Amino acid sequence: MNQPLAYVHPEAKIAQNVVIEPFASIHKNVEIGEGTWIGPNAVIMEGARIGKNCKIFPGAVVSSVPQDLKFAGEVTTTHIGDNTVIRECVTVSRGTIDKMKTVIGKNCLIMAYAHVAHDCIVGDNCIVGNAVQMAGHVEVGDHAIISAATLVHQFAKVGTHAMVSGGSLILKDVPPFVKAAREPLAYAGINSVGLRRRGFTSEQINEVQQIYRILFISGLNNSQALDKIELELSPSKERDEVVNFIRNSGRGIIRSYFSKDAN
Template sequence: MIQPLAYIHPEAKLAPSVVVEPFAVIHKNVEIGEGSWIGSHAVIMEGARIGKNVKVFPGAVISSVPQDLKFEGEDTIAVVGDNTVVRECVTISRGTKDKYKTVVGANCLLMAYVHVAHDCIIGDNCIIANTVQLAGHVEVDDWVVIGGSSAVHQFVKIGAHSMISGGSLVRKDVPPFVKAAREPLSYAGINSIGLRRRGFTSEQISQVQEIYRILYLSGVNNTTAMDKIEMEFAASDERDLILNFFRNSERGMMKGYGA
């Protein structure tokens, strides 16, 4: 299943069912799991750890050396989870001594020309549309959708089940379950359609909506809003995820519309 015009370093570890198309290049210290497909002219560089049934399209480069002047050649990796699709000309840098790895989770879709910089951690089931640029150390939780041509500032965190509109400049953390739009990027409601598609009940969605009304529409600061939410809402996975995300934000949260 390996074309004779492909180059594969003898120390690379490929499962027997991996397909490698002509002119693909696979360096040493690479591992690729069962059923994966590496397209023509893709380059899989040292430190890549590619899971099962991954599709890497032509022109993609996985595990390139970080674009970070502090990088000193340390032994790091780039991980791509099972069933993920990496489309044309995507670039995924390997980690630095901050995390020693860059991770793209399982069942993700990275559309053409996406860049995932060093030490990014992307969860499972994410869709990152064409030409999105993720700076270093960005964290993206599960089930996130990022619209095309968006740019995400380094160290930003994006919460689970959130959806960011195309062309956005993401400078601050985006909390879970929300839609983010406008310029500057702002709260634009909750991602109710996405939550329904993923099996959240009407009661869960209503609770999330009420929590964000307090956080973004009540006119009080975040500390007061979180105290109010803890008093008025019973503990739940959704409530606790939102509160913990706000409390652990380091870059600060995106604002409500017009704030």
Template sequence: MNQPLAYIHPEAKIARNVVIEPFASISKNVVIEEGTWIGSNVTIMEGARIGKNVKIFPGAVVSAIPQDKKFGGEDTTLEIGDNTVIRECVTLNRGTDATNKTVIGSDTLIMAYTHVAHDCIVGNNCILVNAVQLAGHVTIEDWAIIGGAAAVHQFVNIGAHTMVSGGSLVRKDVPPFTKVGREPLSYAGINSVGLRRRGFSNEKITEIQEIYRYIFLRGLNNSKALDLVELEMQPTKERDEIINFFRGSDRGVMKGYNAR
């Protein structure tokens, strides 16, 4: 590989068919797999593990040290899965010794000016729209879409197949299959359009809607609503995923619109 206008540390491990544009900078302890494209003025720092066919656009900074005063220089990583796209001026920080890594999944799109802080996990097939800001230790599950300029509090979990409105302040966990918006952030229905696009049947969508009627629209507290869901609805993968999300929440789940 001959990139006279890029800086590539001799200890970086880069597949033969990776394309690196002029003025990119790649540090030691970096792994970049086949088919990846690194745009001009991209900075890839120590600890980056970049998969196959990834595209990283100009101005992005990948695997910078955490913006965490407790960080002591420990050996941690930033992992990016295959076929993911990182747009202009995105900043992705590597992990701390809390988890040792930050992870971005495969087939995910992270749009311009987004920030993903230390120890975050972003799943597969996610979209983070322009200027989304994730604090540390945030988890976003597969197929979630986070609208532009949304800000997510540290340690928040966002469930699979969710859609979060642009400009949202996400202070509490967001359960799977939902649409959320307003201020304070609250339930706005289930993500039925997204679910249909991903092959969920009408019967399955109706089942998910009924579960959330118990939780958010009957005036019950979460504990009582979940008990009734278990008692009155047949066990399914989706039912159990929703129940387990609520019962496993440490920060607490955002409220239903009518609960305010």
């Protein structure tokens, strides 16, 4: 299972067929699922819950103590879903008293040098690019892509199927299904290519386009636009996801590149 030069705490729970390479370090109160590979010099710290068939590359540190001065030593966890890949030198902090856990979902790819801070919730099938720096309490929806060298403000949210361009600064919430780009970060169309790849029909994509035409191009404020969307468009999963996301946005959403207040 593990090489003689790896350190595995006797209280760690390691499933069958886990490979732990030389100089990796597995601390106590750790659980690792079947088929997972832990690379050389990776450090899996207290509270880690790593699923099946994951790959943790050299230099990664999973479930480190939060970089939060309010952290008082509470017992918290970090959850990594099945089939997720954590590349070189990624750091993932465990939770604080806020959510008590940090979560990265199933089938995710977290590229080299990214940081996922305490109490972040990253959904399934997400891609987080090289050197993305994610502050505490961030939420990322399923199938979202955050491109390289992006900075994400604490408590910000990125919606499902959204795609954020590289080198961005996310200060406000990024709604579902959109592409976000430019500086300051703004709506740059819907993520139509990604939606097609994931099996969305032409009718669904057209509906999403209509939603964002009303929201960003009609000249209405957000409340008026949401009322118009609910009045004119039939209920659907896509419509309701956009409406609920915006209504529950704590930081407010990005604006359109074409709107007057985007610059």
